[in-house]
Amino acid sequence: MSVSLFSSLSLGDRTLRAINVGLAVTGQNIANATTEGYHRQRVDMRPGQPTDHVQYQMGTGVEVRRIERVIDFALEQLILESRASAGNLETLRSAYLRLESIFNEFSDADLSAALNNFFCAVEDLSQRPEDGGARAALVSAGAQLADTFRSLANRITQARAAVDAGIQTAGDDINRYLEEIADLNRHIMISEDGGLAESKANTLRDRRGALLERLSELIEVTAHEQSTGSIIVYAGSDVLVYGDNAEKLELTTGFEGGINITEVRVASTGKSISAYGGKLAGLMEARDEVLGSYLEQVNTLAKELVGQFNFVHTQGRGTANYETVSSVIAVTDAEAFLYNAGLDFEVRNGSFNIYQVSADGTETRHNIKLDLDRIGGDDTTLNGLANAINTEFEVTPGSGDYRIEARVVGGRLEIHSRVPGMEFTFGEDSTGVLAALGINTFFSGKDAFSIDINPVVESNPGFVAAAQSSAPGDNSNAQMLAGLRYERLMRDGTSTFESYYEELIGALAAESATLQDQYANQQILRDQALNERDAISGVSIDEETINLVTYQRMFQATARYIAIVNDLLNTLISMV
Structure with missing residues (x-):
């Protein structure tokens, strides 16, 4: 009988030990109720190994098998996936919001307004081609447009950085x-x-x-x-x-x-x-x-505007003539065919005119031909173009004495008059070479970062090419420049300059709204997964409080049980 009583004491001891582990785990759960990444723990208890008797097995109480995390591994993987998707969409959403912010920064004087002001100034010049104020206003509007392009490109670049x-x-x-x-x-x-x-x-x-x-x-x-x-x-x-x-x-x-x-x-x-x-x-x-x-689209708009406007501009002349002019653009190799010389705009087979203007106002047209047919290996280089101009303006063939001389310096084409009082101007360029080199152009640059006003025009608005002849009131070139506003020169002939920009802004708003919706939906999915995990693996203070009370009652009952067994042992001992 004494063996059974000592076994009972051992059973009580094991029970108290198990209760102590349970209390410690409950305390651990409560302490980490708000700890990131913590999974609720529970004690895996099982009945102790029973002892065999002749007619029965006697239980030995409870034992702690292990302390385990409450976790759903499939749900954990779903959370990893939802976090990745949310992180991806949140980043893209932020990029679109940043873009919208950048474009909205220019809301009072945005690119759309700058384009409108610029073409309004061109139309005003077409109505007053000889008015110096109209020319100055156009140069000012062009400078404002160029500045808006540059600011927009730089802000997007800063965001990319x-x-x-x-x-x-x-x-x-x-x-x-x-x-x-x-x-x-x-x-x-x-x-x-x-x-x-x-x-x-x-x-x-x-x-x-x-x-x-x-x-x-x-x-x-x-x-x-x-x-x-x-x-x-x-x-x-x-x-x-x-x-x-x-x-x-x-x-x-x-x-x-x-x-x-x-x-x-x-x-x-x-x-x-x-x-x-x-x-x-x-x-x-x-x-x-x-x-x-979006930066590429802004660059495309700037490049097309520069290229198209300059090409038309080089077809005409201003109220001022040149005594000397240097190309804004330098080629990479003066001996390379012009289409391989590093120019940013297309050049093609054809010709352009240089008008020699004598001191008495007499004009003589000189046609300069360019061989750019890519046949025969004899196409025009920049040095070849300079030679062609010199040949055309040589006083006596072979004399080396030129009325107007061209030369290449540092990759740039320089043209100047060698006769006092003689000037020159340009027109009717079918090759695009003047626009590509930056001679007789309105703009300089090749994209939104570099667009600016040609320094020659900026210093003297008289070089704005509103006419195609010296006839008083000739506004033919200004009308062609104004007409560019309505030509569908963008997106393979489907959009004007202004509609292209409006479509860009519309696409940005639509894409941003789509990302907002996708991100909101992904947030819902992520939060659902996290809430489900909280329900499974999270710590509930209420549940842990119930566990504490349960362990407390178990402890009290076990203590009472041990006290009774102890009394029985004392009674037995006192009988000896």
Whole structure:
């Protein structure tokens, strides 16, 4: 009988020990109710191993098998995916909001207003072609338009640079998280004896899970647990963490479009990380395909405006004539065919006219032909063009004495009069070479960054080419310039300059609204997954309070049980 009483005391002892573990776990849950990444823990209790008797088995109370996390692994993977999608969409959404902010910054004097003011000034000049005030107003409106283009391009570029800095930060963060996850893998394998131990390193696993969630916001990953307790982390088919080994992302920086461009690749495979989701892929898409795309469209508008306006401008003349002029643009090689000489605008086979204007006002037309048919290997170079002009204006063939002389200096074509009182002007250029070189043009530049007023026109608005002859009141070229406003020269002949910009703004608003909706929907999905996890793995203070009361009652009952057994033992001993 005494053996049975001592066994009863042992049963009570084991019960108190189990209750103590339960109380400790409950306290741990309450303490970490708001801790990031913490999963509620519970005590896995089971009946103790019974003892065999002749006619029955006697229970030995309760024993703690292990302390386990309450976790749904499928839900955890869903949360990783939802965080990656939300991180990606939030980044793109921010890029569109930044773009809208940039375009709205110019709302009082935006590009649309600047284009309207510019073409209104052109139309005003067409009605008053000899009015110096109308010419000055056009130059001023053109300068304002160019400044708006440059400001817009620079603001978008600054936004791209900020996004690129974010790419570098995200890449560094990913590398740090991968190293930390690999290190936790090592500690977990040691703590769990390579998966052989019954107990689990719950705290280390929670830390690893929290890091995995932070990582998933930056890059979409999947995680597979091994029997050793470590996890393999994948991004697509690339292994980023295996055991205690971490892959490294390689960040390389180039220079493009006036900013640093960071590329991120998996070091061992060279695969671009942009192929995967998450914030990092969103940043790269925002820099290149969102901000980069709209910058390209603004550049396209500026280039087409410069090219088309200058081409028409070179067909005419102003109220002032040239004594000397130098091309704004320099070629890369004066001996290269002009279409291979690094010019930004197209040149083609044809001719242009130089009008020699004598001191008495007499005009003589000289036609300069360019061979740019790409046949026979004898096409015109810049040096060849200078020679053709000199040949045309040579006083006596072979004399080397020119009325008007052309030469190439530093890759630029310079033309000047060698006869006192003699001037010259240009017209009827079918080749586009004057516009490409920046001679007799209104604008300079090739895109939104470089667009400006030709310095010659800026210093003397008399060079604004409103006429195509010296006849008083000739406004024919100004009318052609004004007509460019209504020509469909953009998007393969479907849009005018102004409608192109309006379509750009409309597309931006539509795409931004779509991203807003997608992000809102993804937030709902992410929050649903997080709420579901909270219901399963989160700590409920109410539930833990109930557990505390339960353990308290168990402790009281067990203590009473031990006291009774102890009284019985004392009674037995007193009988001896």
